[in-house]
Amino acid sequence: MIRTAAIAAALFFSSVLSSGAQPSLFREVSAETGLKFHHFTGATGEYFMPEIMGSGCALLDYDNDGDLDVYLMQGTLLDEKKKLSDASFPPPTGWKPGNRLFRNELIPSGKLRFSDVTEAAGVGHIGFGMGAAVGDIDNDGDVDLYVTNAGPNVLYRNNGNGSFTAVTREAGVDDPRWSTSAAFLDYDRDGDLDLYVCNYVDFTVKSHKRCSSPTGEQDYCTPAAYRPLPDRLFRNEGKGRFTDVTQPSGIGSVLGPGLGITCADFNGDGWQDIYVANDGAANFLWLNKKNGTFEESGLLAGAAYGMDGVARAGMGAAAGDFDNDGDEDVLVTNLTREGSTLYRNLSQQGNSGSFQDATQEFNLSQPSFLSTGFGVGWFDYDNDGWLDLFTANGAVTIIPRLKGAPYPFHQPNQLFHNEGKAASFREITPREETSLQPSEVGRGLAFGDLDNDGDTDLLVANNNGSARLLLNQTGNRRHWLTVRLEGVQDNRYGIGALITLQLRGQKPLFRQVRSDGSYLSASDSRVLFGLGAATEIERLTVRWPGGTMESWTGMKSGQQITLRQGAGKRRQLSK
Helix, strand or coil: CCCCHHHHCCCCCCCEECCEECCCCEEECCCCCCCCCECCCCCCCCCCCHHHHCCCEEEECCCCCCCCEEEECCCCCCCCCCCHHHCCCCCCCCCCCCCEEEEECHHHHCCCCEEECHHHHCCCCCCCEEEEEEECCCCCCCCEEEEEEEEEEEEEEECCCCCEEECHHHHCCCCCCEEEEEEEECCCCCCCCEEEEEECECCCCCCCCCEECCCCCEECCCHHHCCECCCEEEEEEECCEEEECCCCCCHHHCCCCEEEEEEECCCCCCCCEEEEEEECCCCEEEEECCCCCEEECHHHHCCCCCCCCCCCECCCEEEECCCCCCCCEEEECCCCCCCCEEEEECHHHCCCCCEEECCCCCCCHHHHCCCCEEEEEEECCCCCCCCEEEEEEECCCCCHHHCCCCCCCEEECEEEEECHHHCCEEECCCCCCECCECEECEEEEEEECCCCCCCCEEEEEECCCECEEEEECCHHHCEEEEEEEECCCCCCCCCCCEEEEEECCCCCEEEECCCCCECCCECCCCEEEEEECCCEEEEEEEECCCCEEEEECCCECCCEEEEECCCCEEEEECC
8 A cells, every 4th residue: 555644754774784773864844834835736637747756856055055955856747638526546635736836944943844835936837747847047156947748848037035936938948849858067178057958758638558567557658659759958048048059959850759858977087978868768868069050979988878788767966086086986876677777987097988887796686676766866965975866766667566556656765875995885774565665656866955954865756645854963073074065167057067175185076056856956065075074175176167267275063164266276177
């Protein structure tokens, strides 16, 4: 049976670890903090494909008060002839249609508490919401919001007074098809944020096909039942206008059912590249050619398939330097019986922009094999200086052992601890379902320090279920430093910048500023460094998106600092 809300609101991880009873790692606080949101699939028994795929979530400081607010995407009835009373899973009492924005009241109240400000902010779009991208498109200091849908998308410009204005048509960034994840990046290094939009397949209600499970019951179709759609790339021209450069940039040269996206400088040349996880097709690695065009290099780079050379059902994608060697590695979540795929970047080993499937080497194949992963991200939950891994899981076709259950798709989420020099990951979530380890249908996943206490918290969006806020209970027992960037010549929040932290007597830590990654979601763009037992920070170096480099000294651990472009010591110019 599906876990009840009371059980699901219990502690998330078991306190039983291999060494015996330990304090719980995370505490689920959505109900007690006022973050009351229930996702509605709109299902009426027709098995329309979007019902099982969405939705995502976003963390953003929309009111610039210093704490993270929450935005959650909502589903709707896809068949216009149906009424709410026809829904297979009616929404709970008090439910409101449309996407919802929750303002964090931590500042100035001092208490983590959320208020629903959707109507006042003007961001309650009613449609079949999929994902969100967050970025300051006009460099005015207020983050803007792009929302993808199974249908027309929406760009909200932040007015700086607690409200937004929909400017999709004026900005030229609409797409009427089925869009999924999106990301802001400055691919041309001109100082403003461009926009990449993943599109999935050509499903519509009129083109809906009937599909069945292996045992004959009607079930949701796989993407193979529909044609893939082209992704889109929009170049920011300034003054609130974008130009569709999908074709001249080369992005439109290959089609794929795109779901997850993450952007990084994968080959170390100082320019942002783009990685897209495709569902049931080769993943894309778009290498930036520095002249406004991209070259699709996934196959040549070893990042398109698994080690067996077979395309997998890529859902979520996350980039991060998990092995602390100075380049960006990639983790892609896939279907049950495929397992997640870890692509280790070999750039620091002399193979620029090349990857190796290191899933088995780092002990991720077996523990992820029976899970269908969606949201995913690298984050240092215990602040020991090594990036750990979290995946939000949930099936897309009926799980045989759950046959007959009202919603037979739920699976437990997973947390993997990075063992550092031991060169492996250790799953620390319990194998069995208990009241301390609820099993839901995880989709979107976002990362950020919502209570500003120096460790990373998790926001999980569940399909046909409640959103979950998991507060980190252990990370800030070690030393930490949070870095926020403020661009002047480059984009306002330094999206795409690389921050290097040098501790006395230790190897440096490398982290990129990003809000993209995961699945249909946007995360905190602040960079939180876990320092372990170290306290002496020798230097912070920032390579800004435009190529300039600056360094700062004199920082102390246990605080959040803002580094303003031009205020550091100029080091060099990249080519």
